[in-house]
Amino acid sequence: MDEPMLFARAREYISLEEHEFFRTQVETLLEQRSLDELNDRFFTELAFGTGGLRGVIGGGYNRMNPYTVKKATQGLANYIKKSVPVAAASVVIAYDCRNYSDLFSLEAALVLAANGIRAYLFTALRPTPELSFAVRHLKATAGIVVTASHNPPEYNGYKAYWGDGGQVVPPHDGGIIAEARAISGAVATLTKEEAVKRGLLVLIDREVDEPFIAMVKNQCLRPKLVKEQGGTLSVVYTPLNGTGAMPVERALADLGIRVTFVPEQREPDGNFPTVKYPNPEEASAMKLALDLGRARDADLVMGTDPDADRLGIAAPDGESYRLITGNELGVLLLDYILMTRQELGTLPKNGAFIKTIVTTELERLVAEKYGLLVIDVLTGFKYIAEKIRQFESRPDGPVFLFGNEESYGYLTSSAVRDKDAVSAAVMTAELTLFHRSRGKTLMGRLRELWQEFGYFKETGISGAFKGEAGRASMQKLMETLRRAPPSEFAGVSVVKIKDYLNGTTKGQVGGAVKDIDLPSSNVLQFFLEDGSLVTARPSGTEPKIKFYVSCRSKAGMPLEAAAAEAGRKSDAIITQVKKRIGES
Numbered sequence: 001m002d003e004p005m006l007f008a009r010a011r012e013y014i015s016l017e018e019h020e021f022f023r024t025q026v027e028t029l030l031e032q033r034s035l036d037e038l039n040d041r042f043f044t045e046l047a048f049g050t051g052g053l054r055g056v057i058g059g060g061y062n063r064m065n066p067y068t069v070k071k072a073t074q075g076l077a078n079y080i081k082k083s084v085p086v087a088a089a090s091v092v093i094a095y096d097c098r099n100y101s102d103l104f105s106l107e108a109a110l111v112l113a114a115n116g117i118r119a120y121l122f123t124a125l126r127p128t129p130e131l132s133f134a135v136r137h138l139k140a141t142a143g144i145v146v147t148a149s150h151n152p153p154e155y156n157g158y159k160a161y162w163g164d165g166g167q168v169v170p171p172h173d174g175g176i177i178a179e180a181r182a183i184s185g186a187v188a189t190l191t192k193e194e195a196v197k198r199g200l201l202v203l204i205d206r207e208v209d210e211p212f213i214a215m216v217k218n219q220c221l222r223p224k225l226v227k228e229q230g231g232t233l234s235v236v237y238t239p240l241n242g243t244g245a246m247p248v249e250r251a252l253a254d255l256g257i258r259v260t261f262v263p264e265q266r267e268p269d270g271n272f273p274t275v276k277y278p279n280p281e282e283a284s285a286m287k288l289a290l291d292l293g294r295a296r297d298a299d300l301v302m303g304t305d306p307d308a309d310r311l312g313i314a315a316p317d318g319e320s321y322r323l324i325t326g327n328e329l330g331v332l333l334l335d336y337i338l339m340t341r342q343e344l345g346t347l348p349k350n351g352a353f354i355k356t357i358v359t360t361e362l363e364r365l366v367a368e369k370y371g372l373l374v375i376d377v378l379t380g381f382k383y384i385a386e387k388i389r390q391f392e393s394r395p396d397g398p399v400f401l402f403g404n405e406e407s408y409g410y411l412t413s414s415a416v417r418d419k420d421a422v423s424a425a426v427m428t429a430e431l432t433l434f435h436r437s438r439g440k441t442l443m444g445r446l447r448e449l450w451q452e453f454g455y456f457k458e459t460g461i462s463g464a465f466k467g468e469a470g471r472a473s474m475q476k477l478m479e480t481l482r483r484a485p486p487s488e489f490a491g492v493s494v495v496k497i498k499d500y501l502n503g504t505t506k507g508q509v510g511g512a513v514k515d516i517d518l519p520s521s522n523v524l525q526f527f528l529e530d531g532s533l534v535t536a537r538p539s540g541t542e543p544k545i546k547f548y549v550s551c552r553s554k555a556g557m558p559l560e561a562a563a564a565e566a567g568r569k570s571d572a573i574i575t576q577v578k579k580r581i582g583e584s
Contacts, residue, residue, distance in 0.1 A: 001043050003035065009042045009061065016186055017059060019066045019103070025059035048072045048180035050173045051380070054148055054157035057100060064100075064156040066107045069146075070187040072158055073108040075180025076142065077115040079172070084141055090118040092138055092204075094131035095146035096243050096307040097268035098156045101125070105146045106192065108158075113195035114188045117141075123205045125268055127243040127308030129420035132165040133215065134208045136415070139163070147307040150279035153272045165417035166385025170519065209247075215415045216251045216423045221340045225437065226430055230256035233433050235300045236293040237425070238262040240278040240285060241269040242306030247422045257429050260296060262288045272306075279305055280312025281408050283323055290314055290321055300432045300442075302425055309419035310408040313428055315442040326408040327360035327458045328446055329428065333410055334363055334402050335449060336431040338370040341401070352391065352398035354384045356405040357500075357525065358535050358548040363404075365453040373398050378500065378521050379537060381409055385417035406458065406548070447559060454555040457566035461574055463581035464544045474538060474545055477580070481524055481536055489526065489534055490572030496527040532569055534577070547577045 001009075010026050017023040029038050041060025046053055046068050053072055055064045080089050091112050095101035102125075109119035120138055128145050135143040143161035151157070160168050160176060168176060195201035220226055235252065237259050239245040245266055252259050264274050265288060272278040275285045280303035293301035293314065301314040301321060313329055314321045324332070334353065341347035353367040356379045364374045377383035384403040391397035392414075403411040409419035412427050435445050450456070465474035485497055497506045500523040504512035526534040535548040551569040553562035 001039055006035070006038055006042055010038055013042070013059065013061060013067065017065065017067045022059035022063075022065040022067070029059075048075060048177050050168075050177070052157060052159040052167075054151065054155060056154050057156050064104070064148075064158075066103065067187070069104045069107050069158060070111050070189065071183045072160075072180050073111040073144070074115075074183050074187045075178075076144070076160055076176050077112055077117055078179040078183075079176045080117060080141055081115065082175075083172075086116045088141075089116075090120060090138065090140045092120045092131060092134045092140045092143045093146070094122050094126040094128070094134070094144075096127070097125050097241060097270050098146070098148055098306060099153070099270035100156060101146045101270070104156065104158065105144070107189070108144055108146070109201055110189040110192065110195055111187060113190045113198070113200035116200065118200050118202060119195070120202050120204050122208075123203050125243045126208075127247060127304075127422060128159075128418055129309060129416045129422055130208065130212050130247065132161060132416045132418040132420075133212050134204070135161050135163065136165040136417070137208060137211055138204075142168075145307065149307055150277065150281070150305040150310060152277055153270060161418075164385065164389045166389065167380070167382035167418060169382050169386045213247060213250055213254070215413065216247070216426055217254055219413050219423055219427060220255065220430055221337065221344070221427075222430060222434060225433060226255050226257070229433055229437060230429075231258065233257050233300070233429060233436075234260070234296060234298045235302065235429055236260050236262070236289055236296060236298040237301075238265040238286070238289040238303045239308065240275065240280065240303055240305060241265050241267065241272050242278065242304060242308060243268065244304035244308035244421060244425075247308065248302075248304065248425050251422060251426050252429060255426070255429075257433075260292065260298070262292055264288060270306075280310055281326065286312060286314060286323060290323075293321055299436060300429060302428065304421040304425065305408075308421045311410065311421035311424045311428065312408055315432070317441065317443040322443060324442065324446075325458065326404075326406045327362070327456070329408070329424075330355075330359065330404040330406070330410060331362050331366060331449060332431060332442060332446060333404070333412065333424065333427060335366050335445070336434065337402055337412070337427075338367070338372070340434075342370060348399040348401075350396070350398050351401045352387075353401060354387050354403040356380070356383070357523070358537070359404060359406045360456050360458055360550065361533075361552070362449070362453055362456045366449065372401065376518075378518055378523070379405060381405065381411070381418050383519075384411060388414050388417060406460070450559055450562070452555060455553040455557065455559060455562035455566050457551045457563070457570045459549045459570050459574060461547050461549070461577060461581075462539075462544045463547075466543055470543055474543065477545060478522060478524070478536065478538060481580075485524070486526065486576075489528055489532070489576055490569060492532060492569070493529045494526045495529050498523075498525040498527070500524070530569070532573065534573060545581070547581075549573050549577070 095105035148155035
């Protein structure tokens with residue numbers, strides 16, 4: 001962007017931003033003529049996309065700040081007013097522990113109020129799954145949660161939900177995006193006092209907390225076991241300075257299960273002082289919890305991310321503790337739910353399990369053993385929520401039993417329509433208690449499943465592409481993979497390629513066939529001759545491409561040999577993928 005245009009956009013932002021902290025940042029950059037930093041803040045706008053907003057906190061159009069939030073909310077308000085009578089419209093708003101989350105959520109509420117739309121705003125931070133529950137519980141038109149999930153502390157974000165409690169999907173996402181992108185200039189708001197006085201800002205807490213916790217506890221499948229033996233289970237838990245502390249502790253304590261917190265990570269803190277990334281997928285983020293778990297000889301170690309939609313765990317394995325991956329915990333939860341329902345006679349004949357296209361195929365094998373319908377959707381829990389809504393629209397529709405994605409997201413009840421780490425934490429404690437009562441560990445049960453269905457090795461790697469040049473490099477890499485796809489990975493032939501952007505499948509012989517009945521998405525999958533799978537997918541919320549590598553062995557192989565074989569395949573494929581990333 002040339003200098004006159006850059007300076008003009010910066011001055012325009014200054015005239016529109018009412019919050020002094022963010023306005024002063026840009027004023028200072030102008031005074032210092034910090035061209036590189038100004039260009040990064042203004043070369044594009046932080047776009048309201050299908051995943052909402054997510055970006056670095058700061059002044060500028062390409063940053064998360066009050067003006068960006070107000071623009072997005074005005075777009076949402078305009079779409080709501082075109083969809084339902086404004087007198088009947090309402091939106092629930094929740095926020096997590098991140099810096100300025102409380103400010104951004106209040107700004108959103110006051111924009112809605114200025115449009116005559118009632119805003120239900122939590123009085124303090126709440127987890128994402130409670131927001132999803134609240135939208136349904138309060139019969140709201142839509143919902144907003146201010147969070148950047150597991151991103152580093154300099155980030156914040158904004159996600160929009162529709163009345164079913166799921167993140168927006170077509171046609172709502174496209175309609176909201178179009179309205180948000182059409183907003184320019186100043187955005188009107190009310191004062192907090194005026195909004196409350198007119199009944200357009202309603203503060204909420206216990207009226208949603210109580211039914212939410214009750215819902216979580218009611219998911220117990222073996223309440224007698226939990227009541228009789230729950231007090232013997234030792235759980236170490238970290239909310240990673242996020243929103244999970246209150247609901248997780250409350251639900252487990254009400255069930256009689258003891259919880260020991262990592263003290264340094266108990267209180268909310270948007271700076272996340274003890275970790276680089278507040279993500280339970282990262283071993284480094286779980287270190288303090290693991291150390292405490294070993295010291296207390298805990299049966300289970302758990303961690304949730306800042307908005308408590310992701311759950312990571314570790315469990316004893318011999319003399320040490322092992323971090324269990326998102327795919328592995330998904331398998332264990334699915335196996336326990338179906339095994340228990342079958343034993344109790346509550347397994348429906350038309351039960352359904354929903355997973356994303358990058359989630360382990362081991363789950364498909366487990367679900368099909370119990371006669372379930374297995375449905376694949378694109379990455380993103382909004383697509384799982386959409387399928388549940390479709391089930392409910394049919395009088396004889398499938399019965400949802402479980403849904404998950406490999407990135408530590410689980411859904412054990414249709415009362416919530418997004419990843420729910422609170423319910424998953426309670427269910428994980430119950431399944432740990434159950435297997436312990438049978439003389440088994442979680443890893444012991446996982447090994448039994450590997451022995452029965454085959455060993456699966458799943459690994460994810462990412463290539464980061466920052467700034468304007470990085471975005472172009474990321475796009476080029478995907479174009480190259482699409483135009484000149486690899487014929488092999490680690491010496492194993494590619495036998496099939498699925499391109500979700502144009503909905504086609506191409507085999508070794510013949511042209512591409514349009515046979516994928518899913519929304520268009522910039523995802524490529526390479527199926528190898530030995531059953532391995534490589535998936536390339538640009539992130540919808542971060543400037544990076546994610547690669548998912550899945551390798552498997554045949555059922556019945558000795559586990560040590562199976563793990564070694566799958567590991568060799570995975571390592572060789574990852575080396576090749578990393579080379580591709582480095583060349584882009």
